[in-house]
Amino acid sequence: MKNIKVIMMAVLTIGLLAACGTNEGNNENQDHAGEAQELSGSVAIDGSSTVLPIMEFLTYEYNMVKSEVETSLNSSGSGGGFKKSTVGEIDLSNASRPIQEEERAKAEENGTELHEIELAYDGLSVVVSQQNDFIENITVEQLRDIFLAESGKTKWSEINPEWPEEEIYVYSPGHDSGTFDYFNEVILEEKPMRQDENVTLSENDNTLVTGITNDPNAIGFFGYAYYLENQDKLKVLGVDNGDGAIKPNGETIQDGSYAPLSRPLFTYVNAEYLQDKPQVHDFTVFALENAGAAAQQVGYVALPDEKYQEQIKTINELAGQ
Amino acid sequence: MENSPRIKRRVMLNRLFKYVIIVATSIALIFLALLMIRIVNQGLGYLNMDFLKNFSAPYPDSAGLFAGIIGSLFMMLIIAPVAILLGVATSLYLEEYASQNKFTRFIQVNIQNLAGVPSIVYGLLGLTFFVYLLNFGYTLLAGALTMSLLILPVIVVASQEAIRSVPNDIREASIAMGATKWQTIWRIVLPAAIPGILTGSILALSRAIGETAPLIIVGAATAIYSIPDSLLSKYTVMPIQIYSWTMRPQEEWQYVAGAGIIVLLIILLLMNSIAVWIRNKFQNKY
Numbered sequence: 001m002k003n004i005k006v007i008m009m010a011v012l013t014i015g016l017l018a019a020c021g022t023n024e025g026n027n028e029n030q031d032h033a034g035e036a037q038e039l040s041g042s043v044a045i046d047g048s049s050t051v052l053p054i055m056e057f058l059t060y061e062y063n064m065v066k067s068e069v070e071t072s073l074n075s076s077g078s079g080g081g082f083k084k085s086t087v088g089e090i091d092l093s094n095a096s097r098p099i100q101e102e103e104r105a106k107a108e109e110n111g112t113e114l115h116e117i118e119l120a121y122d123g124l125s126v127v128v129s130q131q132n133d134f135i136e137n138i139t140v141e142q143l144r145d146i147f148l149a150e151s152g153k154t155k156w157s158e159i160n161p162e163w164p165e166e167e168i169y170v171y172s173p174g175h176d177s178g179t180f181d182y183f184n185e186v187i188l189e190e191k192p193m194r195q196d197e198n199v200t201l202s203e204n205d206n207t208l209v210t211g212i213t214n215d216p217n218a219i220g221f222f223g224y225a226y227y228l229e230n231q232d233k234l235k236v237l238g239v240d241n242g243d244g245a246i247k248p249n250g251e252t253i254q255d256g257s258y259a260p261l262s263r264p265l266f267t268y269v270n271a272e273y274l275q276d277k278p279q280v281h282d283f284t285v286f287a288l289e290n291a292g293a294a295a296q297q298v299g300y301v302a303l304p305d306e307k308y309q310e311q312i313k314t315i316n317e318l319a320g321q
Numbered sequence: 322m323e324n325s326p327r328i329k330r331r332v333m334l335n336r337l338f339k340y341v342i343i344v345a346t347s348i349a350l351i352f353l354a355l356l357m358i359r360i361v362n363q364g365l366g367y368l369n370m371d372f373l374k375n376f377s378a379p380y381p382d383s384a385g386l387f388a389g390i391i392g393s394l395f396m397m398l399i400i401a402p403v404a405i406l407l408g409v410a411t412s413l414y415l416e417e418y419a420s421q422n423k424f425t426r427f428i429q430v431n432i433q434n435l436a437g438v439p440s441i442v443y444g445l446l447g448l449t450f451f452v453y454l455l456n457f458g459y460t461l462l463a464g465a466l467t468m469s470l471l472i473l474p475v476i477v478v479a480s481q482e483a484i485r486s487v488p489n490d491i492r493e494a495s496i497a498m499g500a501t502k503w504q505t506i507w508r509i510v511l512p513a514a515i516p517g518i519l520t521g522s523i524l525a526l527s528r529a530i531g532e533t534a535p536l537i538i539v540g541a542a543t544a545i546y547s548i549p550d551s552l553l554s555k556y557t558v559m560p561i562q563i564y565s566w567t568m569r570p571q572e573e574w575q576y577v578a579g580a581g582i583i584v585l586l587i588i589l590l591l592m593n594s595i596a597v598w599i600r601n602k603f604q605n606k607y
Contacts, residue, residue: 057379072555
């Protein structure tokens with residue numbers, strides 16, 4: 001009997017403590033709002049998990065210099081980010097694809113203006129296992145044959161008679177990811193992809209890496225960073241868009257000659273918050289100044305320096321400074 | 322000796338099943354051991370004081386779980402009272418007060434079904450209800466209440482079992498001595514049911530501390546450099562940080578994730594042993 005009272009007391013105490021916590025917290029928040037001029041407050045960022053590593057680098061470094069600004073970084077995917085940014089819930093929305101028409105429309109409906117910022121480049125890498133010895137390059141046409149449902153081709157020999165008569169095992173990022181969206185747009189042209197027992201979809205790119213590594217008849221695609229880290233296990237294919245096969249590397253991705261699979265990585269900043277919240281403006285400029293270093297650190301490719309400078313200028317104009 | 326082959330067969334069968342059962346048990350144990358060895362091997366190198374004290378970082382060497390540990394603990398402090406109080410109250414109503422009619426059975430079946438609903442569904446419920454309708458936003462409070470809902474059915478079902486297993490004789494004896502219904506529940510039924518209720522609650526809380534999916538939906542941050550200072554703060558929790566590390570391309574992050582898993586396991590183990598301790602204390606008394 002005594003014991004149960006002790007437990008109830010403990011529960012109550014914890015409850016009270018939590019309640020006290022609330023009050024203090026609220027006071028502090030008000031203080032923060034009061035001294036917004038000295039750069040405090042918060043910057044809320046969400047969006048693509050592909051862009052996450054770059055953004056994490058940026059928020060981390062930003063926190064080192066402006067520790068009073070509370071940044072929070074989520075990764076609910078490009079689409080998930082736009083769901084929040086189009087209604088003004090967050091300040092910056094990361095995306096591994098450009099904003100879609102419907103998302104633009106939704107933003108306009110809600111009176112939100114999203115300004116597009118390019119942070120870095122990525123080269124979607126088409127890879128096979130190191131154990132695969134029959135393929136070096138691939139044409140866009142062949143990629144379509146392999147990935148599209150309508151081609152009906154499921155064996156390597158059906159794509160190219162010189163290749164073995166083996167089943168093709170397809171590995172692709174999940175259909176919610178911006179990475180798939182990009183591939184879907186430029187290669188598949190929005191036609192339905194194969195869906196059968198030889199197709200593996202995963203939101204975790206490391207799962208794709210493992211799957212492809214162990215299977216000489218597998219093919220798949222994902223961000224350049226995942227190839228870069230697994231070069232000893234994977235073979236990257238040169239992609240031929242009609243002007244000869246080109247493999248992805250820092251140069252071909254940056255100058256766009258690795259076509260059509262070079263893609264920019266974006267963040268979209270809410271134009272209104274850019275003007276009203278000095279910390280959002282400050283962070284955005286900081287992000288553009290350091291995005292090149294961030295990209296290199298996490299395995300993406302930096303934009304040419306002028307591109308960052310131009311964008312900083314635009315951001316400053318938008319913020320009215 | 323005529324039926325000796327039949328006896329032999331029975332003895333053999335007896336032995337065979339013993340081995341089948343031992344093999345079944347050891348398969349589970351072997352996999353658990355393999356998992357532990359792998360995680361400890363990978364993670365131990367990154368497990369040090371800095372890992373516990375640092376915030377998330379873009380460099381594997383300086384990345385830490387601090388925000389996650391604090392976030393998870395704060396969350397437990399909200400979830401435990403909310404879910405256990407609500408859960409025990411619900412089960413008391415169903416077991417002691419509700420009349421046994423179709424409506425009560427309807428509630429029972431529903432609660433049991435809710436215990437099996439995928440956690441992501443609770444995430445969506447939390448998003449609609451706590452984040453938008455009650456306007457809590459993507460905050461610690463919204464996350465904790467969502468998780469409380471998630472584990473509520475488990476606690477209710479476990480508490481019901483515990484309360485039901487208290488012998489009716491004791492209840493009747495208490496009433497016969499002139500105690501009111503509430504006095505009987507508070508002084509006789511609940512203390513006797515505590516071990517069962519706690520076991521259920523701790524299992525449920527352990528589930529809550531390891532859940533990721535619903536918290537991604539209700540907006541737990543992946544990288545954050547401040548710890549919650551109010552119920553309406555942004556937050557992150559251990560499993561979210563670990564999940565984000567396993568997704569990275571660089572191999573070192575898998576080791577960092579391993580270190581994170583070790584910390585999560587240790588905290589889980591601590592929670593469970595506290596529960597076992599409390600349970601034993603009560604079991605001795607009643």
